[in-house]
Amino acid sequence: QVQLVESGGGLVQAGESLRLSCVASGSIFSIDAWTWYRQAPGKQRELVATITKGGLTDYADSVKGRFTISRDSAKSTVYLQMNSLKPEDTAVYYCNARQYLPSFDYWGQGTQVTVSS
Numbered sequence: 001q002v003q004l005v006e007s008g009g010g011l012v013q014a015g016e017s018l019r020l021s022c023v024a025s026g027s028i029f030s031i032d033a034w035t036w037y038r039q040a041p042g043k044q045r046e047l048v049a050t051i052t053k054g055g056l057t058d059y060a061d062s063v064k065g066r067f068t069i070s071r072d073s074a075k076s077t078v079y080l081q082m083n084s085l086k087p088e089d090t091a092v093y094y095c096n097a098r099q100y101l102p103s104f105d106y107w108g109q110g111t112q113v114t115v116s117s
Contacts (some may be wrong), residue, residue: 009111
């Protein structure tokens with residue numbers, strides 16, 4: 001079992017920055033990839049950024065160049081640095097931990113990010 005707790009969300013103005021944190025506990029050695037997703041009202045959940053156990057990263061086109069995902073293994077924490085925020089970044093952001101074999105996903109409770117124009 002893996003438990004995930006997100007923090008760092010809030011209300012900011014367009015152009016400002018936020019850093020989200022996802023603290024993991026439990027059997028984190030079994031996790032192969034860490035991903036931030038977001039879900040805006042009335043929209044489907046979408047992948048924002050992912051980082052593998054080996055450190056490979058990938059981003060949604062909409063956040064490339066503005067967001068950076070990173071992981072601090074010593075602190076069992078995954079971060080999402082969000083710069084140059086836009087109103088369309090407004091959403092609930094969820095941390096996901098994925099185990100490949102057997103396939104399983106763990107989810108945090110989400111943290112709200114609101115960007116005003």
